[in-house]
Amino acid sequence: MTLMIEIQDLLYSYPDGTIALDSVDLHIGKGEFVVIAGRNGSGKSSLVRHMNALLLPSGGCVSVNRLCTLQKKNHPDIRKAIGMVFQGPDSQFIGMTVEEDVAFGPENLGLPPLRIRELVEISLEMMGISELRFHSPRSLSGGQKQKVAIAGVLAMEPGCIVFDEVTSMLDPFSRKDVLDAVKRIHAKGTTVIYVTHRLEETINADRLVIMDSGKVVADASPRDVFLQHDLEMYGIELPPVVALSRMLTRAGFPGIGIALTKDELLEALCP
Amino acid sequence: MSIDIRNLTFRYNPGTPLENTSLKDISLSIGKGEFILIGGEIGSGKSTLVRHFNGLLKPSSGQVTVDGMAAHAKKVKARVGVLFQFPQQQLFGRTVFEDVAFGPRNFGLRGNELEEQVYSALELLGFDKEICSNSPFHLSGGQMRLVAIAGVLASMPEYLVLDEPFSGLDAENRTTLLSALKHLTTKGTSVIVVSHRIPDLLSAADRIFLLDHGNLVFGGTPVDYVKHAPYLPEITCLMKEMRRKGFDVRDDIFHIDDAFSEISRVLNTKGAVGK
Amino acid sequence: MNNLFFRYVPGNSIIHRLDPRVKIAAMLITSISIFISSSFREMAVVALVFFLLVLISSTSVRIILGAVRPMLMFLGIIFILQLFLTEGNPLFSLMGLDATYEGLALGALMSMRFLFLLMFASLLTATTAPSVMTTGIEKMLRPLPLKKLGISSFDLATMMFLSLHFVPLLYGSFSHLRDAQVSRGLDMARNPFKAVYALSVPMVRTAFTSAEEVAVAMESRCYQGVNRSSLNEPVMQKKDLAALLIFGIIMFFLV
Ligand SMILES: Nc1ncnc2c1ncn2[C@@H]1O[C@H](COP(=O)(O)OP(=O)(O)OP(=O)(O)O)[C@@H](O)[C@H]1O
Ligand SMILES: Nc1ncnc2c1ncn2[C@@H]1O[C@H](COP(=O)(O)OP(=O)(O)OP(=O)(O)O)[C@@H](O)[C@H]1O
Ligand SMILES: [Mg+2]
Ligand SMILES: [Mg+2]
Numbered sequence: 022m023t024l025m026i027e028i029q030d031l032l033y034s035y036p037d038g039t040i041a042l043d044s045v046d047l048h049i050g051k052g053e054f055v056v057i058a059g060r061n062g063s064g065k066s067s068l069v070r071h072m073n074a075l076l077l078p079s080g081g082c083v084s085v086n087r088l089c090t091l092q093k094k095n096h097p098d099i100r101k102a103i104g105m106v107f108q109g110p111d112s113q114f115i116g117m118t119v120e121e122d123v124a125f126g127p128e129n130l131g132l133p134p135l136r137i138r139e140l141v142e143i144s145l146e147m148m149g150i151s152e153l154r155f156h157s158p159r160s161l162s163g164g165q166k167q168k169v170a171i172a173g174v175l176a177m178e179p180g181c182i183v184f185d186e187v188t189s190m191l192d193p194f195s196r197k198d199v200l201d202a203v204k205r206i207h208a209k210g211t212t213v214i215y216v217t218h219r220l221e222e223t224i225n226a227d228r229l230v231i232m233d234s235g236k237v238v239a240d241a242s243p244r245d246v247f248l249q250h251d252l253e254m255y256g257i258e259l260p261p262v263v264a265l266s267r268m269l270t271r272a273g274f275p276g277i278g279i280a281l282t283k284d285e286l287l288e289a290l291c292p
Numbered sequence: 293m294s295i296d297i298r299n300l301t302f303r304y305n306p307g308t309p310l311e312n313t314s315l316k317d318i319s320l321s322i323g324k325g326e327f328i329l330i331g332g333e334i335g336s337g338k339s340t341l342v343r344h345f346n347g348l349l350k351p352s353s354g355q356v357t358v359d360g361m362a363a364h365a366k367k368v369k370a371r372v373g374v375l376f377q378f379p380q381q382q383l384f385g386r387t388v389f390e391d392v393a394f395g396p397r398n399f400g401l402r403g404n405e406l407e408e409q410v411y412s413a414l415e416l417l418g419f420d421k422e423i424c425s426n427s428p429f430h431l432s433g434g435q436m437r438l439v440a441i442a443g444v445l446a447s448m449p450e451y452l453v454l455d456e457p458f459s460g461l462d463a464e465n466r467t468t469l470l471s472a473l474k475h476l477t478t479k480g481t482s483v484i485v486v487s488h489r490i491p492d493l494l495s496a497a498d499r500i501f502l503l504d505h506g507n508l509v510f511g512g513t514p515v516d517y518v519k520h521a522p523y524l525p526e527i528t529c530l531m532k533e534m535r536r537k538g539f540d541v542r543d544d545i546f547h548i549d550d551a552f553s554e555i556s557r558v559l560n561t562k563g564a565v566g567k
Numbered sequence: 568m569n570n571l572f573f574r575y576v577p578g579n580s581i582i583h584r585l586d587p588r589v590k591i592a593a594m595l596i597t598s599i600s601i602f603i604s605s606s607f608r609e610m611a612v613v614a615l616v617f618f619l620l621v622l623i624s625s626t627s628v629r630i631i632l633g634a635v636r637p638m639l640m641f642l643g644i645i646f647i648l649q650l651f652l653t654e655g656n657p658l659f660s661l662m663g664l665d666a667t668y669e670g671l672a673l674g675a676l677m678s679m680r681f682l683f684l685l686m687f688a689s690l691l692t693a694t695t696a697p698s699v700m701t702t703g704i705e706k707m708l709r710p711l712p713l714k715k716l717g718i719s720s721f722d723l724a725t726m727m728f729l730s731l732h733f734v735p736l737l738y739g740s741f742s743h744l745r746d747a748q749v750s751r752g753l754d755m756a757r758n759p760f761k762a763v764y765a766l767s768v769p770m771v772r773t774a775f776t777s778a779e780e781v782a783v784a785m786e787s788r789c790y791q792g793v794n795r796s797s798l799n800e801p802v803m804q805k806k807d808l809a810a811l812l813i814f815g816i817i818m819f820f821l822v
Binding site for chain 1: 575696783786787794
Binding site: 109160162189221260264 | 333377379438
């Protein structure tokens with residue numbers, strides 16, 4: 022697998038001295054679906070902000086497609102390769118209507134108008150917000166804003182998209198829309214990096230990375246992480262089904278193991 | 293003593309092409325010490341409703357009263373504390389202390405008493421005193437939300453209205469906040485929480501209201517909720533499906549411990565029969 | 568909450584569909600005519616043209632009012648200054664100052680000029696999507712030798728667009744801030760000085776933070792100030808040019 026993002030021995034401290042990241046090593050291949058989880062303040066946002074050069078390492082090195090983020094001349098290419106949806110979407114709007122905001126990225130890429138129109142339509146459709154196109158992003162509800170922010174990045178069709186807690190303000194149906202969209206772009210070959218506090222969203226991921234106090238403390242497939250680590254220690258709650266299956270296994274019921282989904286658990290309980 | 297909403301209708305931008313009726317003929321009432329959840333799809337009008345509780349928005353028609361006073365009356369502001377959906381909007385102080393102290397100071401608290409109240413609000417949410425001198429803008433997303441919540445708690449309102457307080461919080465902070473809120477209800481504070489995580493919060497709630505496109509479509513207890521609601525906790529779904537497959541389990545369960553004991557019970561009896 | 572301030576209202580009238588460059592040029596012509604018009608007769612003509620345009624574009628009166636209302640105080644000040652500070656036949660006097668007939672006329676005319684400027688501008692913004700406007704401005708600037716000054720026409724147009732964008736953005740953060748403060752017991756009526764302080768200090772900070780956040784958002788979406796394209800690339804058609812010509816001639820002869 023070709024490497025997309027290469028993080029070596031990354032150290033980052035904010036200007037006020039807070040050490041947010043401490044010797045982080047992380048290699049992410051093209052087309053991977055990586056979930057990052059960890060307690061509040063563990064450094065998730067700081068880490069992903071390094072991936073498109075919004076933060077630059079205090080020590081160590083971050084490179085994207087072999088381009089080091091420390092060199093300023095690489096920034097345009099890095100940002101073209103990596104799209105980012107921020108936590109708390111309220112201030113990331115640039116357009117005055119939803120449609121214009123979604124078009125902003127593709128416009129910057131210098132694409133022809135017809136192609137932009139097409140990309141805008143597709144991403145609005147994917148997020149199910151086509152009917153909001155003429156609204157001002159500022160007069161939308163919290164969840165609608167979050168969907169607009171996602172559509173704006175989808176429209177740029179970057180090779181890799183970072184989602185920083187994007188489903189935190191969505192209802193279960195909209196969350197499913199977003200997860201489906203994520204699955205779809207991942208199936209088309211996009212690298213996905215997905216920060217979340219809800220591990221039930223990670224079941225389809227290739228890798229689950231757990232952070233704690235600025236360090237990576239676990240990095241394996243979700244099932245292995247659930248099996249090998251005591252995630253409560255890192256302030257993380259297991260998905261209800263996983264927790265239930267683990268309780269049953271620990272109570273001595275055979276043949277259950279760690280079930281990731283409801284159907285898996287049902288299968289184990291009533292074969 | 294209660295918040296009463298009678299036939300509330302609200303329109304944004306009335307009389308323009310951008311007119312949007314976000315609440316339609318809503319009536320409900322919330323008593324002292326109740327723990328209320330408000331849910332519904334995105335854009336269903338929850339935040340708009342919240343802004344009526346302390347009179348920030350005035351009904352296009354209908355009335356909102358708090359303890360018998362109109363909601364936009366000045367005295368109401370001290371009784372109803374509101375946390376908005378995006379915490380960054382609520383924060384403004386130079387330091388965390390200043391930010392949290394803003395509310396109680398406005399309501400007349402000074403000196404030691406003020407300090408005590410600020411510290412106890414921060415402590416309730418699991419912060420050290422050290423954080424007080426930090427800038428609230430240099431915190432992680434979840435920490436910002438907690439500080440914003442502390443800012444509302446510190447004024448000790450009688451009605452505490454929180455718009456999506458749990459989003460962005462990790463499991464530990466969620467538990468801390470939830471038990472802090474439950475503790476407040478035992479002291480007579482009414483807690484009103486808007487959330488998309490109703491399934492996870494059912495065990496704490498007294499009553500639940502659901503909005504859909506500006507209409508109130510459900511109002512009832514957690515047990516009613518599990519019977520009727522459109523989206524159910526994963527655990528409840530699991531129990532329902534087990535029941536469908538012929539297991540004799542209760543299907544009105546939403547707590548993981550109950551599910552565990554229920555499943556162990558049937559597995560044990562099944563095992564016994566098998567032998 | 569007043570979020571109608573210079574809002575774009577999507578529509579499908581001839582005016583909505585005109586090339587943005589035509590509309591901007593027409594706006595320039597109109598502003599000049601408004602400023603050289605010096606009698607109420609000419610103002611009446613301007614008013615007539617305005618109402619015709621409003622009718623054609625079927626813009627809601629509330630949108631226009633939304634732009635005018637916040638500026639009313641400013642207009643009032645202009646009027647009062649002119650009323651009292653113009654020499655002429657005394658009308659009445661107040662606190663040692665004489666209001667004059669000439670002042671009344673001049674004040675009315677001056678405030679009407681600003682009023683119409685505002686109203687025409689709000690008509691322009693109500694019928695032209697901001698991005699279309701930016702593209703229009705950018706295209707009009709492109710022939711200028713800006714390169715020599717070290718900026719691109721894209722930069723300039725985006726700067727204008729951002730300042731257009733920043734007004735509602737700041738207004739938005741202001742109303743959120745006000746809501747948050749009022750909810751936490753700020754009493755604007757009883758304690759106006761404290762209110763100004765409690766709102767202005769954080770407002771300045773918010774303005775900086777939002778500027779920074781907008782910059783980060785733009786950067787991470789690949790904004791580089793060069794070679795942008797546009798969702799709605801305007802194409803100047805014969806009928807657009809004809810419309811401009813007709814409008815120019817009408818304004819020229821009427822005023
Ligand atoms: N601008 C800043 N200046 C100083 N310190 C900061 C700044 N932003 C974050 N920090 C600190 O850096 C640490 C990591 O923050 P980060 O935002 O990366 O956490 P996170 O894992 O994204 O948390 P959350 O789940 O709450 O969003 C925290 O201790 C936080 O207080
Ligand atoms: N300032 C505003 N101006 C015009 N329309 C608005 C404004 N704020 C919200 N709306 C609209 O009113 C409706 C209800 O919005 P509201 O913010 O109350 O939803 P919500 O239930 O809180 O949703 P969410 O869960 O996404 O926060 C939405 O359709 C929204 O687009
Ligand atoms: Mg974060
Ligand atoms: Mg909301």
